[in-house]
Amino acid sequence: MKRQLxxxxxxxxxxAVAAGDLSVDVPDRIALEEPADxxxxxxxxxxxxxxxxxxxxxxxxxxxxxxxxxxxxxxWVDGCxxxxxxxINLRASLQFWHAVLAEVLAAGPGYGRxxxxxxxxxxxxxxxxxxxxPLHVGHGRGAVIGDVxxxxxxxxxxxxxxxxxVNDSGRQMxxxxxxxxxxxxxxxxxxxxxxxxxxxxEYVVEVARALREAxxxxxxxxxxxxxxxxxxxxxxxxxxGEIRDDLERFGVRFDDxxxxxxLHEQGLLPVALARIPERLLYEEGDALLFRTTEFxxxxxxxxxxxxxxxxxxxxxxxxxxxxxxxxxxRLVNVLGADHHGxxxxxxAAIAALGGDPEALTVILVQLVNLTRDGQPVxxxxxxxxxxxxxxxLDEVGPDAARFFFLLRRADSQLDFDxxxxxxxxxxxxxxxxxxxxxxxxxxxxxAEELGVDVAATADLDxxxxxxxxxxxxxxxxxxxxETAARNLEPHRLVFYLQEVAGAFHRYYNQHRILTDDPALxxxxxxxxxxxxxxxxxxxxxxxxxxPTRM
Numbered sequence: 415m416k417r418q419l420x421x422x423x424x425x426x427x428x429x430a431v432a433a434g435d436l437s438v439d440v441p442d443r444i445a446l447e448e449p450a451d452x453x454x455x456x457x458x459x460x461x462x463x464x465x466x467x468x469x470x471x472x473x474x475x476x477x478x479x480x481x482x483x484x485x486x487x488x489x490w491v492d493g494c495x496x497x498x499x500x501x502i503n504l505r506a507s508l509q510f511w512h513a514v515l516a517e518v519l520a521a522g523p524g525y526g527r528x529x530x531x532x533x534x535x536x537x538x539x540x541x542x543x544x545x546x547x548p549l550h551v552g553h554g555r556g557a558v559i560g561d562v563x564x565x566x567x568x569x570x571x572x573x574x575x576x577x578x579x580v581n582d583s584g585r586q587m588x589x590x591x592x593x594x595x596x597x598x599x600x601x602x603x604x605x606x607x608x609x610x611x612x613x614x615x616e617y618v619v620e621v622a623r624a625l626r627e628a629x630x631x632x633x634x635x636x637x638x639x640x641x642x643x644x645x646x647x648x649x650x651x652x653x654x655g656e657i658r659d660d661l662e663r664f665g666v667r668f669d670d671x672x673x674x675x676x677l678h679e680q681g682l683l684p685v686a687l688a689r690i691p692e693r694l695l696y697e698e699g700d701a702l703l704f705r706t707t708e709f710x711x712x713x714x715x716x717x718x719x720x721x722x723x724x725x726x727x728x729x730x731x732x733x734x735x736x737x738x739x740x741x742x743x744r745l746v747n748v749l750g751a752d753h754h755g756x757x758x759x760x761x762a763a764i765a766a767l768g769g770d771p772e773a774l775t776v777i778l779v780q781l782v783n784l785t786r787d788g789q790p791v792x793x794x795x796x797x798x799x800x801x802x803x804x805x806x807l808d809e810v811g812p813d814a815a816r817f818f819f820l821l822r823r824a825d826s827q828l829d830f831d832x833x834x835x836x837x838x839x840x841x842x843x844x845x846x847x848x849x850x851x852x853x854x855x856x857x858x859x860x861a862e863e864l865g866v867d868v869a870a871t872a873d874l875d876x877x878x879x880x881x882x883x884x885x886x887x888x889x890x891x892x893x894x895x896e897t898a899a900r901n902l903e904p905h906r907l908v909f910y911l912q913e914v915a916g917a918f919h920r921y922y923n924q925h926r927i928l929t930d931d932p933a934l935x936x937x938x939x940x941x942x943x944x945x946x947x948x949x950x951x952x953x954x955x956x957x958x959x960x961p962t963r964m
Contacts, residue, residue, distance in 0.1 A: 415490075415514045416457070416889060419504060420444050422486060423459055429483040436479050438465045446504070448890065455493065455503035456886065462500035473500030511885045512874040518888055518944040526891045526951055530899065531572030537737065538564040540748035541661065542579040545654040546590045548617055552750060554664065554803040555828065556779045558819040558957070560748040561666045562904035563777070565955045567746075570899035575742070578668045579733060582650045583675040584726055589613065591646025595633070597622035598645070602631060621649045660804055664812050665957045674729040677736065683724050686735035687717065690766045704731070709762035709771070712755070731763045738769045745774045746902060751825070754778055777902055780827045782819070787833045810835040813958045817844035820908040820956060838964075840919075843912055847953070848961050850915035854946045855962035857927050861939060864928060868939055876937035880925055884945060887917045891948050895955070904956075911952050918945050 423444045430436045441464075446457040462477035469476075477500040484494045490510035497503050518525050540560025543553045560576075568574045593612040597619050600606060608614065625633065625648050633641045654671075661667070677683070687695065687702075694705045695717075702718035704727070717728035724732070737745065745764075749756065753776075761771035784791040784801055791801055806815050814835040821843065822828045840846045861868050877885075890910070898906040927938045950960040 415510065415517055416446060416893070418513075419457055419490065419506070419510075420446050420459075422484065422491070423461065423480060423502065423504075426480045426484040427461070429485075430479040433483065435482070436471070436476060438469050438471070438476065441465075448886070449503065454497060454501075456506040457504045458497075459502045459504075460500075462496075462502065466500065476500065477502050508878065511882055512877055514885050514889050515874055515877065515941060515944050518947055519940060522947060523951060525947060526895045527569045527571075528892060528896055529571040530896050531567060531570045533571065533573055534743040535573045535575070535741065536567055536744040536746060537575045537577055537740070537742045538567070538746045538748070539577045539579055540564075541657075541666070542581065543657065544581045544586050545650040545657060546586050547613060547615060547653065549657055549660050549803040550800040551782045551784055551803055551806055551830070552779070552800075554806065554815060555782050555819040556748050556750065557661060557664060557666045557803075558816045559777060559779055559824050559904055560746075562816075562820065562907065562956055563746065563748070563899075563902055565957065566895060566899040566904060566907070569895050569955060572744075572899070575670065575740075576668045577670045577672060577737075580654060580671055580673045580675075581726070581729070582654070582673055583678055583724070583729060587646045587650055587675075588642060590618075590649050591642040591644075593618050594622050594625065594645040594649045595641055598626060598631070599634065601626060602634070617653075618649075621652055624652060625649070660807070663807060664803070665816065672733065672736070674733070677729065677732040678724055682732040682735055683717070683728050686731050686767065689735065689768065690731075694766050704759075704762070704766070706759045706762040709758060709765055711758040711762055715759050727759060727763075730760060731767070734760070734763045734769070735767055738764065738767055743773065746777065747774065748777045748779060748824075751778045751780045775902060777824050779824045780822075783827060783829045785829055785831045788831065791832065806830075806832070813848070814842070814844045816957050817847075817908055820905050823903065823905050843908070844958065845964075846919075847908075847911045847915040847949070848959070849964055850918045851946060851949045851953070851960045852962055852964040853922065854918070854942045854949075857942055858939070861928055861935075866928070866932075866935060866939070870936055872936035872940035873933055874937055874940060876931075876934045877941060881921070881938075881941055884914075884917045884921050884941065887914045888944055888948050891952065894952075907952055907956050911949070911956070914945065914948060914952070918949075 420443060424440065427444070428440050431438060431440060441461070444459055444461045446459050449455060449458045462473040462480065465471070465476050466473035474496060477496040480502060481494050481496055490507055490513065491504050492507045493505035495503055538560055541553055541557045543549055564574045564576050589611055590613060592609050596606050596608055596612065601622055625645065633644050636644065694708065696703055696705070700720040701716050703714045704717050706715045707713060715727045716725045717731055718724055747760070757776045760776070761774055764774055765771040809832055818830050818835050819828065834842055838845055858868050894906055894910045898904060927935070927942060929935050953960045
């Protein structure tokens with residue numbers, strides 16, 4: 415319906431140009447925004463200011479010409495006038511708001527979805543935590559941001575692939591293998607210290623115990639290099655299995671898990687390096703370096719160590735070689751804020767491999783400060799150094815965890831209060847939103863108990879001024895989804911959910927739904943059905959359940 419209003423303005427502008435009142439190019443679309451103050455109307459356009467900059471004509475002259483030719487055959491607008499230097503303000507009629515509700519009801523679960531992305535293929539890579547330990551709360555935040563970003567892009571008409579890049583090769587896996595080997599020796603009664611930099615968590619002991627149970631102690635009789643490699647592979651596979659279990663419980667799915675180790679075993683790094691112009695590669699001793707400084711990096715990066723082993727960045731080069739071969743239009747990487755320095759080298763790799771570096775967008779996710787009633791939470795025992803995602807899920811559940819992880823922009827630090835997330839009160843934002851959906855379901859149950867035919871077609875003419883605040887919120891939903899997808903800003907979704915829930919709760923507290931007037935009752939039930947559709951849709955995009963009882 416908002417596009418219909420935009421179309422009326424565009425038609426008025428075209429008519430003014432055809433009549434010779436204006437000499438401007440008519441844009442393909444005239445954007446409308448909701449004024450901050452409802453006193454200025456329901457929608458406002460700054461098209462006159464935009465055209466004035468291009469033509470030198472006074473914006474007020476342009477706006478007045480558009481308004482003079484404004485025609486509204488369907489009666490959707492009660493007023494169209496010029497304000498300030500040239501804003502065009504529209505005041506929607508009740509008939510317009512009835513049409514908005516009718517659109518929501520007709521579209522059902524499809525309301526808010528669009529073809530904005532026009533089928534472009536997008537790969538979203540996220541989490542990608544090293545399989546050297548359990549997921550922590552920071553990984554959890556990145557998981558939700560990546561997952562909801564992928565959901566939003568799909569809702570906006572993109573073809574989305576989700577990838578987890580498994581960093582199961584290199585030094586960190588060697589350290590893991592040595593850590594497990596020492597723990598196994600300790601389990602066998604040997605007095606041996608942990609090596610420098612070893613992983614200290616209790617989970618390493620659990621892995622060593624599982625290795626002994628599965629394979630006995632044969633690994634202790636192997637040459638050290640082989641025993642470390644065997645311990646690392648067993649541990650990596652087991653820990654990746656735990657990571658996958660946590661993500662499944664968290665409602666996060668992937669289309670592909672790509673192993674760095676497999677890329678190197680397939681020999682993809684030499685193939686990738688052969689595609690890079692020779693001038694961008696040079697040797698320094700026995701190491702091979704990539705001139706990433708030519709692409710804005712602070713220093714050149716090694717792709718192969720002096721030992722001949724590939725570096726972490728070398729794995730990225732091999733990975734991008736494989737990814738670019740799949741023909742994606744866009745790449746989205748969700749990384750921790752500590753990876754800020756990686757962005758330039760990643761774009762360098764894409765450019766050198768013949769891709770478009772601007773096709774890559776990196777979302778940097780800031781830290782999570784886990785608190786309990788405002789006090790910092792102590793470190794978890796199992797991980798040794800951090801609170802695991804599993805601990806948080808055990809305490810507050812997936813719904814609250816997902817919602818809370820989205821309560822701030824990705825690039826802002828997040829304070830996550832465990833006690834607040836568990837409260838069954840309106841102070842808890844996820845409870846507040848879910849309660850709105852459950853409250854509506856309760857009204858429908860009451861209506862059926864009273865013998866009201868909740869499936870009957872309603873006469874929306876009974877909808878009046880009292881319902882406009884809620885309808886205004888429903889009208890915004892398609893724009894919220896499109897904007898959140900376009901800007902890769904999933905936090906907009908939970909902000910919007912709180913707005914809709916708030917509008918509903920205020921309406922419900924002020925007006926009876928089941929009245930003595932059958933026509934009014936059916937119309938208000940239709941309104942609640944529309945609210946329920948939007949709440950359920952937005953909660954689904956957030957990966958949060960929409961309960962019918964609480």
